[in-house]
Amino acid sequence: MILTYFATAAKGTEGALRDELRALRFRGVRATRGGVHFEGSIEEGWRACLSLRIAMRVLLERGTFDASSERALYDGVRALSLEDVLTPSHTLAVRSSASQSTLTHTQFIAQKTKDAIVDRIRDQVGHRPSVNVEDPDVLLFINMNRNQATLYLDVSGEPLFKRGWRMAAGEAPLKETLAAALVRLSGWDMKSPLLDPLCGAGTIVIEAAQMATTRAPGLGRSFGFERWAFFDKSARARYRTLHAKMTAEEQPIEAKILARDADERVLQVARQNARRASVRIPFLGESLRPYPFDTPRAWVVTNPPYGVRLAQAEETNRALAAWIDRASGITFGILSGDPQFESLVRRRNTRWLALRNGNIDCKWLVYET
Ligand SMILES: C[S@@+](CC[C@H](N)C(=O)[O-])C[C@H]1O[C@@H](n2cnc3c(N)ncnc32)[C@H](O)[C@@H]1O
CATH class of the missing domain: 3.30.2130.30 (VC0802-like)
Structure with missing residues (x-):
């Protein structure tokens, strides 16, 4: 039917x-x-x-x-x-x-x-x-x-952003569903490197890594339909078969996924999250600086800090804007809650979208350099 x-x-x-x-x-x-x-x-x-x-x-x-x-x-x-x-x-x-x-x-x-x-x-x-x-x-x-x-x-029960891997939140974590949308909206080819230089609890890179392995996000949780009347022994057996088939579809990751953040405490959270999400990502403690990619194309997808939630964001935003202006061969996807961010970048964005992160109005900006 x-x-x-x-x-x-x-x-x-x-x-x-x-x-x-x-x-x-x-x-x-x-x-x-x-x-x-x-x-x-x-x-x-x-x-x-x-x-x-x-x-x-x-x-x-x-x-x-x-x-x-x-x-x-x-x-x-x-x-x-x-x-x-x-x-x-x-x-x-x-x-x-x-x-x-x-x-x-x-x-x-x-x-x-x-x-x-x-x-x-x-x-x-x-x-x-x-x-x-x-x-x-x-x-x-x-x-x-x-x-x-x-x-x-x-059908889903608990909202789907609850994947079951998030241990503890960083200071301003994105919802997993929004992070996944950003990776898709960036047009990442799943082969070239992808970096989040301001990764916080690692939401963007964990979603990107799971996408690249085609790991289904819901394999580690239960759903609303499992509690419905018709979900009897035979329905459960059919569901188990589907679950096993989707688990077997996982592929080795081709792309290099990189993550950086200046805050070591938040990186501890990111590492735990990645482990629980069954993805391997090297999280490094480092202040934002242009990353020397050695491939013809690369992606930077990130959610820079902004005033409403995090102080001392301005310097970071200026450094990111300067990198965008000088870069070549990199696609930048930036989710910014700071209305000033766009004016810091001299280069024109390729496309943009109005999005909301929790209760903060944000702008999603893509710069293809
Ligand atoms: C809005 S949060 C990112 C949240 C992340 N998307 C998540 O889902 O958890 C911004 C992050 O940028 C980091 N940060 C701020 N300035 C930085 C800098 N100059 N260099 C590296 N990291 C920085 C902060 O430590 C914070 O974790």
């Missing part, structure tokens, strides 16, 4: 996620604001959870209907069958979003949706599942847009 999925993405990374889905040969791929639609079997949903680096969540669409009133919302949800996923012994939680719709109160929308779901199950089997907001077996999303409601099941 062909199912419809929606992989959610951080603002600005939808295009990168679309390209990732296409590269991984998913079907029906179509980007929109907030994420990317795709289609496939139930196993394709599992494969998406295991293999997508840029998506925040993988959602499975269960129905779309008009919901211009409270009654229409309740009836629309109640008409949808969820018995394959949810029984009275499962817990559930519903989250919601709404735009340009008559019903605007998201908490109310979530509550009504939950009522319709549990009422249907109680009428059918005599008991109702209970709510667990913190750690539900089944997480649902109801999205209202121009009075059209869409009910989704969260």
